[in-house]
Amino acid sequence: MTSSNLSRRLILGGGLAAGAAALLSACSDEGPSAASRTFANDAERWMQAKGTKLTFITENTPPSTGIKQLVDRGDFKKLTGIDVEILQFDLPVMLQKAELDLRSGGTAYDLLYGQDKPVTSVLADYFEDLRPYTKDTSLPQAEQGYAEDSWYPNYLAVAGYAYSDRLITLPYDAADSVFCYRRDLFEKYGKQFEDQYGYAMKYGPETTYKNVLDFGTFFKKLHEQDSTVPYGMGLHLGQFAWTTQLDIQRLLYAHGQWRDFDIDDIQGAKDPGPTKWGDEQSVLGLELYKKLFDTSTPDALSLGTVEVADAYNAGKVAMLSQFHEFAASFEDDANQGGGTKTAYDVCPKGDPEYLVGSGKLVNGTNCGIAGIGINAAASEEQKRAAWLFVVWSTQVETQKENLAISGGAPTRVAVGEDPKIKAAQGKPYGTGDTGRIGPSDFPNALTFPAVTVGMGSPNAVLGPKIPKFNQYVTIVGNEVQKMCAGQTSPEACAKAIQTQTDQLHGV
Amino acid sequence: MALLDRASPDVHDVGNPPLANRQQPRRYLIPLILPAVAVLALLSIYPLAWLIYMSFHQVALAPGAPDTFVGTANWTRMFGNPQYWEGWRLLALYSGVSMVLEVGLGTLLAVLLNRSKHEKLLITVFLMPMMVAPVVAGLLWQYLYNGTFGWYFWVLRSLGLLDGGTILGSSDHALWAIVLVDVWEWTPLVALIVLSGLKLVPKDQMEASWMDGAGPVRSFFQVALPSIKASLIIAVLLRFMDNIRIIDHFIALTGGGPANSTKVLPLYLYEQSFSFFELGYGSSIALTLLLVTIIVGKLVVGVFETREAKGPMSEEEV
Structure with a gap:
């Protein structure tokens, strides 16, 4: 046995060990990758995926039209530096496109409109589990949290789950x-x-x-x-x-x-x-x-x-x-x-x-409670960027803006508790x-x-x-x-x- | 002399080229047609083979996921499904009535246009519906038929023809309403094809007919019709092949309803394959649709070829 042989074995062994370590760390349930990133403030946290482009496929509902107007106005890009393309279709067409993409392991759409029964009950397995994201301190989080009572009654239960405890979407619009x-x-x-x-x-x-x-x-x-x-x-x-x-x-x-x-x-x-x-x-x-x-x-x-x-x-x-x-x-x-x-x-x-x-x-x-979810087949970086949009589009301030613009249907209870909107609940x-x-x-x-x-x-x-x-x-x-x-x-x-x-x- | 010997068959017997010349193309036959056959195979045979394969499997869309062999389950399910047969019945009704109306009206329109001073202007105007995408035509007519604000609906109601009823919401009317859209859109195509046939009718024959005292109707049936038969067969073939696979008007106007009264077979096939992603089952439906299209198409072409081989029609046939 020569020294050169030993050295090759050592190198190979070391490489394998490093590979295994990397694989193990990727498989750990500590949340999405890059969780160890640190940011000086919230603004930096929102800007972490600057330059990314996301595609969101959705039904052509009033809330989605409102969100599109806010995105086109530059609200989301100003906050995150991310470009979002919003594709709106009638629900059957949207479902057909999403189903073809998801079932074939495609990543044409990073963000998905998950109408509770026609979409998520059919495609639940292809949605990313959002639970790790909700706990990831390196990602921005909704001020109101994600508890059941922060949404209108039953919205989270309907939109968020199907066949398991995986949280597959957050309530985004409602009918x-x-x-x-x-x-x-x-x-x-x-x-x-x-x-x-x-x-x-x-x-x-x-x-x-x-x-x-x-x-x-x-x-x-x-x-x-x-x-x-x-x-x-x-x-x-x-x-x-x-x-x-x-x-x-x-x-x-x-x-x-x-x-x-x-x-x-x-x-x-x-x-x-x-x-x-x-x-x-x-x-x-x-x-x-x-x-x-x-x-x-x-x-x-x-x-x-x-x-x-x-x-x-x-x-x-x-x-x-x-x-x-x-x-x-x-x-x-x-x-x-x-x-x-x-x-x-x-x-x-x-x-x-x-x-x-x-x-x-x-x-x-x-x-029909529609959630917004992330394509599980997308890359880790795309998923992290997509999470930013999920949080932004379901937070109270955005929903208030949306309600004013498009007459949408908010999912957060706090929107209805706003004095201006409470007063608008009529006689x-x-x-x-x-x-x-x-x-x-x-x-x-x-x-x-x-x-x-x-x-x-x-x-x-x-x-x-x-x-x-x-x-x-x-x-x-x-x-x-x-x-x-x-x-x-x-x-x-x-x-x-x-x-x-x-x-x-x-x- | 040798030159003369070699040349003589070409000069004196045009129908029988020399043996060397007749064998020469065979030598290059395979390499010459191979690229075309390869392209054809890629474009037609491979998808057809794949379609047959799918009809015996439960197809998994995910890459790498295995398809499950299900034997003849898709076929048994298809033949045992009343909706499949109802789809055929509706398709036959829709195609048959549309085709008869389109060929009849198209021929009439062509005859009228053929004598018109403003033929070019009128044909341009009449061709407009054909320029509209079928799905757009469907949406346009959906607005016209709409029971709340549709103009045609209002006219028919005002004339007392609907008697408090509805157009697209009635199982009795909906299919005929879609036939009307098809006739509106595609009659001009038939007219255009027949018009091109009418241009080829020998003038001297028409003049002879008039000189013999035949009126316009008799002249049309005895002189013009035999000459435009080929054009008519082409029109029938084109409309048949279009109608047997149509879904655009149906999706835009009724979606197959009400109560499945307009769910023609291609729409049923589309629903199973692309709404429910039952690709194996959809493939078996598609194959039967393809088979019928080929058989009927072949029959129509056969009639055309027989007629061509027999030459012009005799007076008795006319």
């Missing part, structure tokens, strides 16, 4: 269902209604779906006599199957807290087992939904979420459950329900007549404490009291998070449409959903 109705018409025809139905035409947290059906039937009859009076209830039945599923889900949940699957709504389940569709409650719920449909405008089957809002604005329907981000358009003076003619309240309560068994009757409310209206009417400097704020009650316990229905969520809602949407079109009965509809859903899950 919660609230009940919107033409209070001017309720006042105008209130006496006439009371004469016919024997009770006051007033809406509040105790108003049930049976009452809403009465209101709808009353309006439809009026419309047949005078075409300037709107039809009754607006529904979400057009092209977008998810909102059809939400429309029927909140009605069913109102009656005995019925849920699509027997699974944990926050964690969801990769294998959800048999669906509850087809049971007696689901059939009764569908019967009620069909009756509500019959009070609606004849083109109700072509009206999706956006189109039914257009129909309300055009004075075609007198009331609807709608996502709270639409209040800004409803309040527009140019619209039929604009200029404080609309009142906002919590969604209707279940009615004993439509309840099977002895379950609870609640104001069934559901939502109390109706028989309960959640109804509000304008005018308001921040029209979407008119819905915040109803959102707070609706999204809390026992009213909120949060799931189902299942990997085949988009297939599932397509089944529900198609079958409910067939029922409304008179092609099938409520019972056949419920059975068809059950059969196809169980087949989908191999049950």
